[in-house]
Amino acid sequence: MTFDFSKVEFEEVNCIICKSKTQQKKLLSTKDLLCGMPGSFSIVECQKCGLVFQNPRPKEKYIGHYYPDDLGYFNIQKNENEEIDSLTKKVLIDYYKYSNLGKKNLLRKIILYPAYYYLYKHRSIPKFRQNGTILEIGCSNGLALKKLKNLQWKVKGIEINKKAADYAKNERELDVEIGSIFDFNFEPSSFDVIILDMVLEHIYNPEQAIKKISKWLKKDGQLIFSLPYFYGFEFSVFKEFSHSLHLPAHITFFNKNAIAHLLGRFSDINYVFHHFDRDIVASAEYKYQNNHNWVLKQIAKNKLLRWTIIKPLVFVMSLFKKTSRITVFATKN
Ligand SMILES: [Zn+2]
Numbered sequence: 488m489t490f491d492f493s494k495v496e497f498e499e500v501n502c503i504i505c506k507s508k509t510q511q512k513k514l515l516s517t518k519d520l521l522c523g524m525p526g527s528f529s530i531v532e533c534q535k536c537g538l539v540f541q542n543p544r545p546k547e548k549y550i551g552h553y554y555p556d557d558l559g560y561f562n563i564q565k566n567e568n569e570e571i572d573s574l575t576k577k578v579l580i581d582y583y584k585y586s587n588l589g590k591k592n593l594l595r596k597i598i599l600y601p602a603y604y605y606l607y608k609h610r611s612i613p614k615f616r617q618n619g620t621i622l623e624i625g626c627s628n629g630l631a632l633k634k635l636k637n638l639q640w641k642v643k644g645i646e647i648n649k650k651a652a653d654y655a656k657n658e659r660e661l662d663v664e665i666g667s668i669f670d671f672n673f674e675p676s677s678f679d680v681i682i683l684d685m686v687l688e689h690i691y692n693p694e695q696a697i698k699k700i701s702k703w704l705k706k707d708g709q710l711i712f713s714l715p716y717f718y719g720f721e722f723s724v725f726k727e728f729s730h731s732l733h734l735p736a737h738i739t740f741f742n743k744n745a746i747a748h749l750l751g752r753f754s755d756i757n758y759v760f761h762h763f764d765r766d767i768v769a770s771a772e773y774k775y776q777n778n779h780n781w782v783l784k785q786i787a788k789n790k791l792l793r794w795t796i797i798k799p800l801v802f803v804m805s806l807f808k809k810t811s812r813i814t815v816f817a818t819k820n
Contacts, residue, residue, distance in 0.1 A: 490552045492524070492525045492526060492552070494549075495526070495545050495546075495549045495552070496545070496546045496549065497543040497544060497545055497546065498543055498544060498545075498546050499542060499543045500540070500542055500543070500544065502533040502535065502536060502538055502540070503538070503540065503692075503693065503694060503739060503745075504533070504536050504538050504744070504745045504748050505533060505535045505536040505538075507533055507534075507535040507536070510533060510534035510535045511531040511532070511533055511534065511542060512531060512532050512534055513529055513530075513531050514529075514530050514531060514532050514539065515529065515530060515726055515727045516528065516529040516727070517529075517727035517728075517732065517734060518734075519553065519733075519734060519735065519736075520728065520730075520732070520733075520773045521558075521730075521733050521736075522553065522554075522555055522558060524552075524553045524555075524735075526735070528541060528544075528734035528735040529541065529542065529543065529734075530542070530732075530734070530740070536744060536745070537742055537744060538739070538740070538741070538742060538744070538745050539717045539718075539739075539740040539742070540738060540739045540740060541734060541735060541737065541738050541739070544735060544738060545735050547691045550691075550735065550736070553735050553736055554648070554736065556648075556650055567628075567630050569630065569633045569634055569637060569659075570637070571634060571637060571638065574599075574602060575607075576588050576589070577589075577595060577599060578599055578602060578603050578606075578607050579612070579615070579638070580592075581595060581596035581599060581603075582596070582599075582603050582607070583612055583613070583614050583615055584614050584615045585615040585638065586615065587615065587617070587638075587639050588638070605762075605802075608759055609713075609759045609760070609761045609762070609805075609812075609814050610814070611631070611682050611684050611711045611712075611713060611814060612711075613635075613640075613679075613680040613682070613709050613711060614709065615638070616679050616680075618641070619640050619641065619679040619680060620640070620641045620642075620643070620677065620678045620679050620680070621635055621640045621641070621642045621643070621678060621679065621680040621681070621682065622642075622643050622644070622645070622673070622677070622678045622680070622681045622682070622703065623635075623642070623643075623644045623645075623681075623682045623683075623684075624644075624645055624668055624681065624682070624683045624686055624700070625645070625646060625647070625683055625684065625685075625686035625689075626644030626645065626646050626651075626652075626655060626661075626663060627646060627648070627651045627655070628651045628654045628655050628658075628659070629644055629646075629651075629654065629655025629656075629659045629661045629663055630659075631682070631684065632644050632655065632659075632661050632663070633655075633659045633661060636661065640680075642661060642662065643662045643663070643664075643678075644661060644662070644663040644664070645663065645664050645665075645666055645667070645668070645670075645671060646663055646664075646665060647665070647666065647667050649665055652664070652665045667690075668690070668696045668699055668700070669692075669695070669696075669699075673703045674703075675702045675703065676702075676703070676704070676705045676706070676708075677703050677705075678703055678704055678705065678708060679704075679705055679708050679709065680704075680708060680709045680710075680711065681700050681703060681704055681708070681709075681710050681711070682711045682712065683700075683711075683712040683713075684712070684713050685713050685714065685715070685812075686712065687712055687714055687739075687741070688714050688715055688737045688738060688739055688740065688741070689736055689737065689738060690738065690739075691738060693738075693739060693741075693749060694749060697749045697750070701752050701753075701819060704819045705819070706819060706820070707818060707819060708818070708819045709816065709817075709818060709819075710750075710753060710815075710816075710817045710818075710819065711814065711815070711816055711817075712814070712815050713761075713812060713813065713814040713815070714741055714812070714813055714814075714815070715731035715732075715733070715737060715740060715811055715812055716731075716740070716741075716742075716760070716810070716811050716812055716813045717731075717740035717742070717811070718740075718742055719760075719804070719808070719809045719810050719811045720767075720804050720809045720810065720811070721766050721767060721770055721810070721811035722811060724770075725767075725770035725771070725773070725774055728770050728773040728774040728777065729766075729770050729773075729811070730765070730766045730767075730769035730770045730773065730811075731766050731770075731811045731812065743758065746758075746815055750815075750817050752819060752820055753817035753818060753819055753820060754817070754818055754820050755816070755817060755818040756815065756816070756817045757815070757816040757817070758808075758813050758814075758815055759813060759814045759815075759816070760804075760805040760806075760808050760809075760810045760812070760813055761805060761810055761811075761812035761813065761814070762798075762801045762802040762804070762805035762810060763801070763810065763811075763812055764793065764797050764798050764801040766810070766811045766812065767786065767797060767801060768786060768787055768793060768797065769787075771783045771784075771786035771787040772787035772788075775787050
């Protein structure tokens with residue numbers, strides 16, 4: 488039986504950071520370009536604190552209908568490589584304190600710096616801790632958790648999508664439970680590391696979520712999360728065609744001010760900008776579908792252009808903190 492989307496109720500919300508209700512400016516309306524779900528969705532910018540968020544938004548009880556089971560992040564790809572290759576091992580030893588994998592080497596560390604910077608720095612990799620425990624919230628089919636388990640972490644995952652969670656449990660033999668953050672009550676100080684990869688922007692109440700997470704983390708524990716970042720190049724150029732917009736699934740587009748507000752009990756907050764060219768390519772593709780512009784077609788389809796111009800350009804933009812995804816690293820006080 489298919490769901491009748493005309494039944495979805497929407498709600499108006501205050502800014503989650505400064506609680507302002509009235510000072511909101513509408514930025515744009517757009518359709519669900521990723522999954523093609525019916526409806527039109529809007530984002531606003533709080534004029535008081537600058538936060539961008541979806542408003543109005545579907546009430547939470549309906550949002551599950553906007554996540555088709557075949558959505559990318561729940562997909563199971565056969566033959567996903569769970570092994571740790573030798574370059575990764577060396578980088579883990581020299582940059583992430585994985586003393587369990589071998590001895591540090593200063594010369595090698597210097598030589599590996601470009602590889603570390605380009606291939607690893609933006610990834611949600613925790614610094615190693617002996618007998619350390621990790622919780623991944625929104626662990627999907629468990630690929631990242633499995634790799635961490637192979638690196639001698641004790642791992643646990645929670646995942647809202649049953650199909651993905653079942654795969655993590657049954658095929659990867661991981662300790663994964665089905666549900667959202669708000670379905671669980673772990674003991675305080677249970678984990679050394681908590682990871683949320685592209686999750687927080689989907690959560691209806693991120694402030695409460697971070698409060699819970701913060702309790703579950705040990706003192707000096709590492710919180711690592713990645714997010715779409717609205718305040719970069721992709722959104723200013725592609726606007727409603729931006730790939731990272733993904734309405735209505737994305738609820739909040741955090742800025743640094745909002746992240747600092749959420750992370751009141753954390754220190755050493757570090758932002759790493761990704762150089763993920765897919766966001767530009769996919770945005771160009773969406774816009775090309777709309778206006779059939781030749782330049783956009785080249786950006787979307789021309790592989791030579793992608794490798795010679797777009798990838799280097801996106802890398803340079805990441806140096807200027809202008810790309811549309813970030814990973815945030817923070818330590819609990
Ligand atoms: Zn605000």
